[in-house]
Amino acid sequence: MTFDGTEKIIGCGAQAKVFLYQNFAYKVYNPSYPAEWILFEKNQQQEVNKAGLCPIKYYDTDDSHIIKMDLVKGDTLEVKINECMKANSAEKESEIINYYKILAEANKFVHSANKDGLKIPRLYDFAAQVLIGQDKEKVLSIIEELSGRMKECINHLDLHFLNIMLLHDGSGYRIIDWMNARIAPAVFDYARTFVILDEFSKAALEAYKQVVLPDLWASGVSKDDFSSAIKACTILRQWEKT
Numbered sequence: 001m002t003f004d005g006t007e008k009i010i011g012c013g014a015q016a017k018v019f020l021y022q023n024f025a026y027k028v029y030n031p032s033y034p035a036e037w038i039l040f041e042k043n044q045q046q047e048v049n050k051a052g053l054c055p056i057k058y059y060d061t062d063d064s065h066i067i068k069m070d071l072v073k074g075d076t077l078e079v080k081i082n083e084c085m086k087a088n089s090a091e092k093e094s095e096i097i098n099y100y101k102i103l104a105e106a107n108k109f110v111h112s113a114n115k116d117g118l119k120i121p122r123l124y125d126f127a128a129q130v131l132i133g134q135d136k137e138k139v140l141s142i143i144e145e146l147s148g149r150m151k152e153c154i155n156h157l158d159l160h161f162l163n164i165m166l167l168h169d170g171s172g173y174r175i176i177d178w179m180n181a182r183i184a185p186a187v188f189d190y191a192r193t194f195v196i197l198d199e200f201s202k203a204a205l206e207a208y209k210q211v212v213l214p215d216l217w218a219s220g221v222s223k224d225d226f227s228s229a230i231k232a233c234t235i236l237r238q239w240e241k242t
C-alpha cells in the first residue's frame with residue numbers, strides 16, 4: 001500500500017515505524033524484517049483480544065510488512081512520567097508514584113486473565129527453541145522448576161512505561177505490544193521488567209522495587225525464586241540483542 005502524504009509518524013522502533021493515517025495507526029516494518037514474525041505478532045494480538053486484555057484490533061493490508069491497527073488516543077506512561085520529572089514538584093512526585101501503581105495494576109490485570117484455549121506459546125517452549133548450550137540448560141531448568149510450583153498465566157514480558165498508554169478520555173489505560181507474550185508463572189513478568197529497568201534507569205528500578213514488587217512478595221513468591229527468574233530473563237534479554 002502507499003500513503004498519500006497526509007500520514008504522520010507517531011512512533012519509531014528498531015524494526016518498524018508507526019504512522020497516523022486516516023484515523024488508524026499503521027505499523028510499517030523494515031523490508032528485512034521476516035514476514036512470518038509479523039504474522040506471528042498479528043496472531044498474538046488476536047489471542048490477546050480473545051482474553052479480553054486489549055481491544056485493539058489488527059487488520060491486514062495489501063503489504064505483508066504493514067499492519068493497520070486501531071488508533072489508541074492517549075499518552076504512554078513514559079511521556080507522563082517525563083512531564084512530571086520536568087515539573088520537579090512534590091505534587092508531581094506523588095503523580096509519578098501513581099503511574100507506578102498503574103504498572104502494578106496492569107501486571108495483576110494481565111495475570112488474572114483466563115489462558116485456557118489460547119494459542120499463546122509457553123515461555124519454556126520458546127526458550128527451548130531459541131537458546132543453545134549452557135544458556136538453554138540454565139533457563140529451561142529455572143522455568144521448569146518454578147512452573148512446577150507456581151500457577152502459569154499469561155505474561156506480557158515487555159510490560160514497561162512505553163507499553164502502557166493512558167487514554168485521553170480518562171477511561172483508563174491500554175496495554176500495547178504483545179509480541180513477547182508467553183505462558184509462564186507471573187514471576188517472569190516481574191523479572192523481565194526488572195531486567196529492562198535495570199538496563200535503562202536505576203532510579204526507575206528503585207521505584208519499581210518500592211511500588212510494584214510488594215505485590216509479588218504478597219503473592220508468596222520468595223526473593224530466591226525472583227532471583228532465579230531474573231537470571232533466566234537476563235539470559236533471554238542477552239539473546240534478543242544478538
